[in-house]
Structure formats: C-alpha cells, structure tokens
Amino acid sequence: MAEKSGFPVRIITPDRVFYENQADMVEFNTTEGEIGVLPGHIPMTVIVRPGILYIHETEGEKKAALHAGFAEILPEGVTILAETIEWPGEIDENRAKSAMERAERRIQGKAANTDLARAETALQRAVARIQVLK
Amino acid sequence: MASMRDIKRRKSSIQGTQQITKAMKLVSTVKLQRARASAERSKGYFTCMYDTVNNILQRVGHIDHPYLTPGESRRKAVIVITSNRGLAGGYNSNVTKLVTRHPQWKKEDLDIYCLGNKGRETFVRNGYAVKECDNDIVESPVYADAAALSAKLLESFAAGEIGEIYLAYTGFKNTVSHVPTLLRLLPVEVDAAAAQSEGSGEATAIMNFEAEDTEALDLLIPKYVTSLIYGALRESVASENGARMQAMDNATSNAEEIISDLTLKYNRARQGSITQELTEIIAGAEALG
Numbered sequence: 001m002a003e004k005s006g007f008p009v010r011i012i013t014p015d016r017v018f019y020e021n022q023a024d025m026v027e028f029n030t031t032e033g034e035i036g037v038l039p040g041h042i043p044m045t046v047i048v049r050p051g052i053l054y055i056h057e058t059e060g061e062k063k064a065a066l067h068a069g070f071a072e073i074l075p076e077g078v079t080i081l082a083e084t085i086e087w088p089g090e091i092d093e094n095r096a097k098s099a100m101e102r103a104e105r106r107i108q109g110k111a112a113n114t115d116l117a118r119a120e121t122a123l124q125r126a127v128a129r130i131q132v133l134k
Numbered sequence: 135m136a137s138m139r140d141i142k143r144r145k146s147s148i149q150g151t152q153q154i155t156k157a158m159k160l161v162s163t164v165k166l167q168r169a170r171a172s173a174e175r176s177k178g179y180f181t182c183m184y185d186t187v188n189n190i191l192q193r194v195g196h197i198d199h200p201y202l203t204p205g206e207s208r209r210k211a212v213i214v215i216t217s218n219r220g221l222a223g224g225y226n227s228n229v230t231k232l233v234t235r236h237p238q239w240k241k242e243d244l245d246i247y248c249l250g251n252k253g254r255e256t257f258v259r260n261g262y263a264v265k266e267c268d269n270d271i272v273e274s275p276v277y278a279d280a281a282a283l284s285a286k287l288l289e290s291f292a293a294g295e296i297g298e299i300y301l302a303y304t305g306f307k308n309t310v311s312h313v314p315t316l317l318r319l320l321p322v323e324v325d326a327a328a329a330q331s332e333g334s335g336e337a338t339a340i341m342n343f344e345a346e347d348t349e350a351l352d353l354l355i356p357k358y359v360t361s362l363i364y365g366a367l368r369e370s371v372a373s374e375n376g377a378r379m380q381a382m383d384n385a386t387s388n389a390e391e392i393i394s395d396l397t398l399k400y401n402r403a404r405q406g407s408i409t410q411e412l413t414e415i416i417a418g419a420e421a422l423g
Contacts, residue, residue, distance in 0.1 A: 012179045014277045014364055044342045047353045070354060072186055081182055
C-alpha cells in the first residue's frame, strides 16, 4: 500500500486505551501462528495467543507483552481488544521468571490433576513477558 | 403549640442529620466522578466487543452453536448487581424489582447470583434461591472477577444446569438518569435493528476468520459475556453513586426546608412567650394599682 503514514492501530483494554497511533506494521501471535499485518489487509478477526506484540512506527519499533484478547483487522486499520497487555516497563521480571519455573514444573510433573492447557498458557505468558524485556 | 425547648431540640437534631447527608453527598460526588471516568474509559472496549460479536453473529446467523440456542433446562441464572450499602434512593429496589416483578418468571426457576449485599438481603427475604453472593466485587470491579463469574456460569450452562443467563444492572446514562436494565447474556441475542443499520453502513466489510467459525465463537463468547458483566459492573457503580448523590441532595434540601419551618415556629413560640409574660406583668400591675 502506498500510504506514507501507515495505518491507525488501536489497542484497547477493559480499563484504558493502551495505544492509539499510526503504525507501518503490527506483528503478534495468534491461535493460527504469528502474523504481521500491513495496511490494506483483508478484513479478518483473529484470536490472540500469548506472545510479543511489535508495533513498527516510522520512528522506530515498540514492544509489548500481549496475553489474551482478539484482533479485528480491517484494510484501514487494526483494533486489538486485549484483555491483558503490558509495556516492558510494567513487567516484574522476577515474578515472570518464577511463574515460568512454576509452569514448567507443572507441565513436567504431569500429575493426573494438572490442567495441561492452563499450565501451557501460563508458560507462554511468562515466556512472552521475559522475552519482551530482552 | 410545642414548647420552645422541644422545637429547639428537634431543630438541632435535623441540623445534625443535614450535616450527615451533606457530607455523604460530597463523598458520593467525588466517587461518582471517579466511577464515571473509569466507566467511560472502558466503554470503548465494550462497544467494540459488542459490535464485533454482533458482526460475527450476523454472518454466521444460522450456525448451530450451543451458545446460540437455549439450553434444555428451564432454570435461569440471573446476575443481579446492587450496592452494598443503602441510602441511595430507589437504586437497589429498582434493580431487584426487574427480577421479582418479571411477568413470566417463576420464583422456583431462578438461580440468583448476587453482586452486592442489598440485593442478597431482598432475595433471601423473599425466598429466592441465592446461589452465590459476592459483595466485595462491587466496591471496585476488577476484570478478573468478572472473568471468574462468567467462567462459572458458562460451565453450568454447558453442563445443562441452566438454560438461560440474564444480567440485571443499572445502566448509567448521565449523572441524573440511571436506567435499570435486564439483559440476556446467553443464548446471545443479536440486536436486529442495530445489526441492520450497522450492516448497511459496512456492507462492504466481510469478515474472515482464521479459526473455524465454531471455534472462534467458543473463544469469543466467553470474552463477550465477561466484558458485558464487567461493563455492567462499572456502569452500576457509577449509577449507585449518582443515585446516592441525588438522594442525599434531596435529603439535604428537605432538611433545609424543615429547619426553616422550625425556625419560624421557634420564633413564633418565643414571641408568644414574651407576649404572655408581658400580659401577665401588666395584669399584675393593674391588679395592684
């Protein structure tokens, strides 16, 4: 697409408008794999999986840990309805690390009553948090 | 005529009450401002959520999905959001009346999920089945609380224990107008009129889904329910403080009225007693002379 200024990206959480600006591209993780969205994308709704969200602006790149929600992609812009999303500055690294260890132990332990899907999501969340800090 | 002392006592008692109502009004004004700001901040999320889900349902209108068809059970779960404390005018009773005076509902078919102590009191007194009650949520609603509640309800909906889920709350239109609202959460109902007007506006945008339709609905609808509950909580808190502010404002001005009435009565009584004393003295002087 030939637009110079990119397209509007809005990220909304239940408590605030997290981000609202022009961007050239956004990348994030979905249930179907990682995707990158450029202006002029076909209309699409995707469900978010825990991962890192990259927002490519003309001045540079922004990162955030995106954990849950869904995204509405339209040719003229992207709206991400995020249940949980954090800027790197809002993450407590030690907490994320201990959460990762806990989740790993739970998955490896394979106790009969372990909710594997939940433990995996917890692990993904922790990994996303740690990666976004690097 | 009441004695001067009685009037004076009554007046000072009402002045005390007025001070309390005045203070409560100020407190709820501040709380209202905060609650309204946070309700407005989160409003964007819910309108967006509502639009998206409506959009999806329009497109997959005939799909046979458990969340879109009423369950077998005749039982209905009703979430009722009230306040924990009273002195808010008709705020609490207006919401509970939506449930207790509903023309089609029978008491036996309802499972009440109370958020707020006042609602619980009313329903327990009237013999409703109050399944669960969480009073701390309403003080300062958190998204995780709404998520936990909706997960619980969806689970019993999926298990066939309940056939429908309703939400009774007070919508916040503006500071003076609060609308008690009853909303059906599940099965999801698509607002036909809104869907149409929206559809004509964005007829060109056909949504695609990466995930399968049913899968997308499985993931989206819990989020949708949660966000509606959370939004309702936020609006209810704003309404509660708005209602209390109004009630206390009325109480303060009523107290003002009574005080001015009593002041008049007091002055009249004082004047009466002076006149009486004078008459007695003059009468006494005349009798001597």
